[in-house]
Amino acid sequence: MRSTLQQRLLPLLVPGLILATWFAVTSGDDFTAQVLVPPAAVLDSFNELLASGELADHLRASLSRLLLGFGIGSGLGLGFGILLARSALVNAFAGPFFQAVRQVPSIAFLPMLILLLGVDEGFKLAIVAKAAFFPVALATHDAVKGISKGWLEVAAIYRLSPLRVLFRLILPATVPPVLTGLRLGLTRAWIVLVAAELMAAENGIGQMMEMGRQMFRIDTVMVGVALTGLIGFALDQGVRLAERRLVRWKAV
Amino acid sequence: MNAIIDPRSVQADSAPAVGGLAIRHVHKGFDIDGRKLSVLEDVSLTIAPGQFVSIVGASGCGKSTLLRLIAGLERQDSGDILLNEVPVAGPGLDRGLIFQDHRLFPWLTVEQNVLLALSNSDEAATDKRARVASLLTLVGLDGFAQAFPHQLSGGMAQRAAIARALAPQPQVLLLDEPLGALDALTRLRLQSELQRIWLAQRSTMIMVTHDVDEALFLGDVIVVMQPGRIARILHVPSTHPRDRADPALAPLKAEILSLLHAG
Amino acid sequence: MSLIAEFPPTSFVYADRIEDHDPPPAWLVALVKRARGLVLPLLLAAAWHWASSIDASMAYAFVPLDQVWERLLQLLSTGELAINAGSSLGRALTGLALGGLSGILLGSLMAGFPLVERLFGPLLQAFRQVPPLGWLPLVGLWLGSGEEAKQLLVAVAAFHPLLLNSYEGFAQAEKKHLEVGRVLMLSRWRSFRFILLPTALPSILTGVGQALAFAWISTIGVELLFGTGAGLGSLMHTAQMAGDMGVVLLCVISIGLMGYGLNLILSLVRARLLRWRVTG
Numbered sequence: 155m156r157s158t159l160q161q162r163l164l165p166l167l168v169p170g171l172i173l174a175t176w177f178a179v180t181s182g183d184d185f186t187a188q189v190l191v192p193p194a195a196v197l198d199s200f201n202e203l204l205a206s207g208e209l210a211d212h213l214r215a216s217l218s219r220l221l222l223g224f225g226i227g228s229g230l231g232l233g234f235g236i237l238l239a240r241s242a243l244v245n246a247f248a249g250p251f252f253q254a255v256r257q258v259p260s261i262a263f264l265p266m267l268i269l270l271l272g273v274d275e276g277f278k279l280a281i282v283a284k285a286a287f288f289p290v291a292l293a294t295h296d297a298v299k300g301i302s303k304g305w306l307e308v309a310a311i312y313r314l315s316p317l318r319v320l321f322r323l324i325l326p327a328t329v330p331p332v333l334t335g336l337r338l339g340l341t342r343a344w345i346v347l348v349a350a351e352l353m354a355a356e357n358g359i360g361q362m363m364e365m366g367r368q369m370f371r372i373d374t375v376m377v378g379v380a381l382t383g384l385i386g387f388a389l390d391q392g393v394r395l396a397e398r399r400l401v402r403w404k405a406v
Numbered sequence: 407m408n409a410i411i412d413p414r415s416v417q418a419d420s421a422p423a424v425g426g427l428a429i430r431h432v433h434k435g436f437d438i439d440g441r442k443l444s445v446l447e448d449v450s451l452t453i454a455p456g457q458f459v460s461i462v463g464a465s466g467c468g469k470s471t472l473l474r475l476i477a478g479l480e481r482q483d484s485g486d487i488l489l490n491e492v493p494v495a496g497p498g499l500d501r502g503l504i505f506q507d508h509r510l511f512p513w514l515t516v517e518q519n520v521l522l523a524l525s526n527s528d529e530a531a532t533d534k535r536a537r538v539a540s541l542l543t544l545v546g547l548d549g550f551a552q553a554f555p556h557q558l559s560g561g562m563a564q565r566a567a568i569a570r571a572l573a574p575q576p577q578v579l580l581l582d583e584p585l586g587a588l589d590a591l592t593r594l595r596l597q598s599e600l601q602r603i604w605l606a607q608r609s610t611m612i613m614v615t616h617d618v619d620e621a622l623f624l625g626d627v628i629v630v631m632q633p634g635r636i637a638r639i640l641h642v643p644s645t646h647p648r649d650r651a652d653p654a655l656a657p658l659k660a661e662i663l664s665l666l667h668a669g
Numbered sequence: 670m671s672l673i674a675e676f677p678p679t680s681f682v683y684a685d686r687i688e689d690h691d692p693p694p695a696w697l698v699a700l701v702k703r704a705r706g707l708v709l710p711l712l713l714a715a716a717w718h719w720a721s722s723i724d725a726s727m728a729y730a731f732v733p734l735d736q737v738w739e740r741l742l743q744l745l746s747t748g749e750l751a752i753n754a755g756s757s758l759g760r761a762l763t764g765l766a767l768g769g770l771s772g773i774l775l776g777s778l779m780a781g782f783p784l785v786e787r788l789f790g791p792l793l794q795a796f797r798q799v800p801p802l803g804w805l806p807l808v809g810l811w812l813g814s815g816e817e818a819k820q821l822l823v824a825v826a827a828f829h830p831l832l833l834n835s836y837e838g839f840a841q842a843e844k845k846h847l848e849v850g851r852v853l854m855l856s857r858w859r860s861f862r863f864i865l866l867p868t869a870l871p872s873i874l875t876g877v878g879q880a881l882a883f884a885w886i887s888t889i890g891v892e893l894l895f896g897t898g899a900g901l902g903s904l905m906h907t908a909q910m911a912g913d914m915g916v917v918l919l920c921v922i923s924i925g926l927m928g929y930g931l932n933l934i935l936s937l938v939r940a941r942l943l944r945w946r947v948t949g
Binding site for chain 3: 477478479496497498499501502503505507509511512513514515522523525526554555556570574
């Protein structure tokens with residue numbers, strides 16, 4: 155009994171120590187509030203942001219950008235991925251350019267998009283869509299390419315109807331890798347959106363943190379960092395949950 | 407050292423005085439889902455130095471466990487295993503082990519795999535390499551020293567594994583179904599090879615096998631196991647090198663098969 | 670052989686042959702096929718150039734291509750491109766080394782000692798959820814926007830992939846290989862060097878690949894967002910502020926080419942280190 159309790163408590167030891175140190179060093183006057191504030195102050199700041207509705211506004215701004223941009227990017231990515239896999243012509247003409255642009259990290263496109271589209275919503279949606287487009291297109295391409303000829307031959311031998319081929323073969327074979335691509339795209343879209351908001355935005359989690367930094371409000375920044383991580387985690391887990399539900403036949 | 411390469415230097419009467427094994431009243435069981443499953447019950451066996459012993463039995467009769475106990479990879483629950491009158495405690499270079507799957511390290515070349523077995527030796531690097539080269543000659547792998555395991559056929563990989571096991575010059579060589587994973591023709595060829603190597607080397611060899619013909623072709627002594635115990639110990643009258651068609655083997659084969667079916 | 674004889678080539682193969690009375694040389698066919706990939710970028714470049722000629726405001730965003738070319742020559746002759754690219758490269762590689770090595774160290778410790786895993790695993794898992802650039806405002810407050818801050822953020826980006834991959838690599842060492850090590854009486858160091866390390870190596874190299882990509886992205890990101898010091902990101906930041914699309918464009922291309930080059934070098938190293946693996 156004792157040993158299992160120890161096992162349970164062990165992972166809490168290091169975080170506990172960090173928290174205790176944090177408490178200890180901020181209880182004296184060694185640090186100014188511009189460098190480190192007590193944990194309670196961060197919690198207060200969180201409550202304040204929550205009560206004033208400020209936090210909700212930032213969240214709404216960030217998440218609506220994310221969803222809209224991701225929707226556009228992943229939709230285009232899905233379509234383009236299928237085309238790239240199915241059409242030799244598209245592959246010959248657009249494949250090399252696609253591969254070349256893919257080498258450039260999304261974040262490097264930020265200044266270019268700002269110059270082209272200005273600092274309003276346009277460039278944020280564009281960068282989020284771009285970040286989502288490439289992983290989804292690539293995963294879709296690989297998924298469609300990965301449909302084994304052997305399975306299609308089996309389908310032909312049993313004279314399955316096209317509808318049946320779609321639902322019994324093509325979708326089950328392609329959905330798992332495409333979902334993985336969507337998850338990757340969503341995570342990347344979130345990362346690049348935070349960066350874009352840090353650069354230029356009127357609201358959003360990134361902008362909240364950037365303002366906090368400029369005003370030396372470390373409590374606001376800490377709330378922002380924690381929220382950024384939480385949202386990223388929740389998005390990732392959400393898609394993983396969908397993956398598990400939809401892909402129950404797969405081992406692992 | 408020359409004994410490994412030159413079969414003529416070892417005569418039948420100069421069999422080594424070391425490498426004798428005594429297994430006394432050994433018990434071994436495993437815990438499976440909290441239940442104790444007995445694998446070996448009161449097994450006793452004496453093996454003379456330089457003997458070739460074949461252990462035959464059906465799957466799950468405990469023959470591989472017995473080999474792993476001798477190798478020191480497992481520990482018996484009770485009883486003694488003595489090598490040269492000294493109790494076995496853990497693995498040691500005086501016992502070599504050849505597994506059914508060759509277990510070569512895929513990231514090392516054949517030569518590096520065999521060299522690794524010599525890492526406890528103080529010899530100069532050039533001497534080690536020369537030893538490895540002569541071992542590879544012995545097992546018929548000349549010219550494959552720099553090959554990676556995935557470039558070898560199953561039979562060649564097992565030859566390399568034999569070279570590795572022989573490298574530290576063990577007094578006892580333990581073979582756990584060494585040819586079990588090979589195709590029939592390769593198997594026959596490697597049986598003859600094993601016979602040749604044993605004649606050249608004359609260390610004690612203990613081989614676990616499913617194959618009664620293989621056991622009879624190679625063994626001086628055949629240990630027939632039924633689940634958990636030794637059913638009978640048979641001495642093969644015929645000498646080495648042996649003829650597969652030796653009429654003396656036929657009645658022994660019949661007896662072993664009937665024992666295995668009875669078990 | 671007999672199988673092939675039973676199935677004669679299908680008719681369209683013949684049809685193909687009949688049409689090709691005088692087939693063009695193979696290299697020409699290959700060249701033309703390859704060249705199709707250039708059509709789209711060239712069309713885009715032409716559209717870009719055309720857009721720049723509409724009026725002055727469009728020329729501000731879509732810089733005429735001859736100006737971009739001039740910018741390139743200028744950046745090359747002043748050495749600006751080389752200096753900033755070198756600075757970014759150094760930052761990314763230093764971050765990869767610092768963050769990556771600590772990741773491998775901690776990952777192998779976590780795989781080897783369950784206690785370390787239980788102590789640090791959950792905490793690191795939580796920290797991993799924050800994207801590397803998400804730490805930027807906090808690190809900026811603590812360390813300013815100088816080299817330490819940038820280096821720390823790049824190192825953090827490289828740390829997590831290698832922590833994860835080396836942990837998985839070392840944890841998957843096979844029992845059957847370790848057993849051989851026991852039979853051969855290998856010392857602890859030799860078991861590590863000849864069994865554990867080679868087993869973990871493919872996974873670690875995968876981690877190096879991911880860490881390299883993350884380090885490169887983060888290097889550009891921190892330079893861009895801090896906008897201080899040398900580096901392609903800073904150069905791009907300055908150019909954006911000045912509305913100099915030509916330089917921005919050249920930076921984007923350089924960043925892509927350098928990322929591609931780094932990846933290429935790594936895949937060569939990988940192939941060399943893992944040549945013992947079955948290929949294909």
